Amino acid sequence: MTTSRRDFAKLAAIGLAANSLSSIPLLAQERKVGYCIIGLGRIADHHMRGIAQSSTSRVTALVSGHHDKAERIAAQYNVPKSSIYSYEDMDRIRNNKDIDAVIVCLPNSMHAEYTARSAKAGKHVLCEKPMCISVPEAEQMIAACKTANVKLMIAYRLHYEPITLKTIKLIRDGALGTVEAIQSANGFNIARGEWRSTHALGGGGPLMDVGIYSLNATRYLTGEEPGQFTAVATTPDHDGRFDGVEENLSWTMRFPSGVLAGCVTTYGAPMPGYYKVFGSKGWLEVGSFGYQNLRLQASYRAASGSAPTTIDETNNEPDPQQFVRQIDHFSHCIRDNRTPDTPGEEGLKDMQHIQSIYKAAGITLG
Numbered sequence: 001m002t003t004s005r006r007d008f009a010k011l012a013a014i015g016l017a018a019n020s021l022s023s024i025p026l027l028a029q030e031r032k033v034g035y036c037i038i039g040l041g042r043i044a045d046h047h048m049r050g051i052a053q054s055s056t057s058r059v060t061a062l063v064s065g066h067h068d069k070a071e072r073i074a075a076q077y078n079v080p081k082s083s084i085y086s087y088e089d090m091d092r093i094r095n096n097k098d099i100d101a102v103i104v105c106l107p108n109s110m111h112a113e114y115t116a117r118s119a120k121a122g123k124h125v126l127c128e129k130p131m132c133i134s135v136p137e138a139e140q141m142i143a144a145c146k147t148a149n150v151k152l153m154i155a156y157r158l159h160y161e162p163i164t165l166k167t168i169k170l171i172r173d174g175a176l177g178t179v180e181a182i183q184s185a186n187g188f189n190i191a192r193g194e195w196r197s198t199h200a201l202g203g204g205g206p207l208m209d210v211g212i213y214s215l216n217a218t219r220y221l222t223g224e225e226p227g228q229f230t231a232v233a234t235t236p237d238h239d240g241r242f243d244g245v246e247e248n249l250s251w252t253m254r255f256p257s258g259v260l261a262g263c264v265t266t267y268g269a270p271m272p273g274y275y276k277v278f279g280s281k282g283w284l285e286v287g288s289f290g291y292q293n294l295r296l297q298a299s300y301r302a303a304s305g306s307a308p309t310t311i312d313e314t315n316n317e318p319d320p321q322q323f324v325r326q327i328d329h330f331s332h333c334i335r336d337n338r339t340p341d342t343p344g345e346e347g348l349k350d351m352q353h354i355q356s357i358y359k360a361a362g363i364t365l366g
Contacts (some may be wrong), residue, residue, distance in 0.1 A: 001281055030299075033331040034060035034098045036083075036123065038090070038114050039105035040069055041127055046291065047103050049324025056331035060098040063090045067230075074122055088178030090114075094121035100334060103155075106330060107201035108208060113139040120146040126330050127156045130212050130354070131347030138351045141228045142344040153340035154347035155332050156216060159324040162222075163294040167277075168359065172219060175300050175309075176279025182221060182261040182280075186212035190241060197241050197267060204363075205245035207354060210273070211265030213289040216350055217275045218253065219260040226253035226261070226353060231361035237268055243330055251312075251357045291299025291319040 035057055037044050051057045061083035064070040070084045083096060093099050101124035112132045115125050125145060131138050131154050145152040154163050158164045171179060187206055195201040196209050207215075219225065233240045248262040264265035265271070273289035282300025300309040333340045358364070 003304035021053050030057055031333055032058040032102045034058055034101045035083040036061035037105060038053055038102050040073055041066045041105060044105035046320050046323050050320035050327050053324050054327050057327045060278045061096060085220055091117060091121055099123055107195050108133050108203045109201050112141050115141045116144040119144045119150050124151040124334055126153045128361045130208050135351050135355055137346040149332060152344040154342050157287055157322045157326045160329055161322050163286060163296050167284060167296060167337040168220060177281030179259050179277060179279045181278045182218050182275060184217055184263045185271050186210045186213050186273035187266030189269055190267040192241055197245055199244035207249050208263040212350055213273060215353055216264040221257050221277060222255050224255040224257060226255050227253040229360040231357045233361040233363060291322055300318045
């Protein structure tokens with residue numbers, strides 16, 4: 001077989017291209033996406049255990065105000081001591097090439113500052129919910145990440161959970177007919193001394209913490225944004241836990257299609273999370289906004305007089321599987337240069353609606 005001069009030129013060009021490509025670091029093929037965990041509290045543990053089970057990601061750095069605790073966790077996740085930072089010197093993460101992104105696991109009032117600092121350091125940001133404690137802060141976070149050309153994702157883990165996705169599909173496919181109303185609740189009896197019950201760190205009461213699950217659910221279930229709000233806040237327990245925030249909050253919303261939603265949240269009582277959707281052809285209910293064992297129950301009729309279709313299904317996947325799915329999604333977005341399904345704009349919308357709910361209840365946000 002003879003090779004012409006033209007064929008030889010083509011082969012040479014292919015060889016040069018291959019050599020040039022081999023010199024470019026290919027994040028998607030060569031290594032896992034490296035994450036710096038900022039804040040080492042309870043939610044950080046879920047994230048780190050999720051990352052440990054992920055095929056796309058790894059923990060490569062820690063930021064904490066407790067060095068001994070950070071060293072203990074670093075040993076658990078094979079993080080070098082040189083990649084442990086304090087809050088004061090965390091801007092040095094800019095120089096750590098093993099860090100591609102951060103996960104902000106701090107109290108709500110600290111989200112905006114550490115998102116902006118991480119973006120300035122050139123790192124993508126996965127921020128816990130609520131996004132922050134005010135609409136201006138949310139807008140600043142989005143702007144900071146856009147200026148730095150990094151991605152911002154808000155940790156709405158249920159957007160990636162199978163039962164939730166099946167519920168949304170049932171509604172979109174018309175299984176329930178015309179959706180008329182949604183009920184939802186979520187709350188717990190908060191312990192004394194929790195940072196979540198302080199205005200300085202939490203930014204608000206249970207609406208900011210667990211009530212946001214009900215708010216966000218009504219939005220992803222309808223696919224719409226609410227436009228009318230009523231709300232009432234109460235504090236029956238005068239035991240010092242609620243000096244700066246409300247204890248209970250109940251609110252209603254009207255969506256453009258006419259769907260009415262009624263939600264309640266509390267820091268004063270055990271209140272298992274759930275939402276229930278009522279449509280012209282039937283109903284469905286999902287119990288729990290938790291990390292595992294979400295249960296979907298439904299009953300609906302395809303046509304008047306037909307036998308009802310019933311569903312009773314539970315996602316028995318153990319914690320931290322929801323966090324595995326969430327981190328895999330963000331890592332794929334980083335690798336493929338895609339916008340996350342729950343970007344900063346999703347968090348901003350919830351902050352705008354929270355502001356409207358608090359306003360309706362006569363509470364000033366921020």
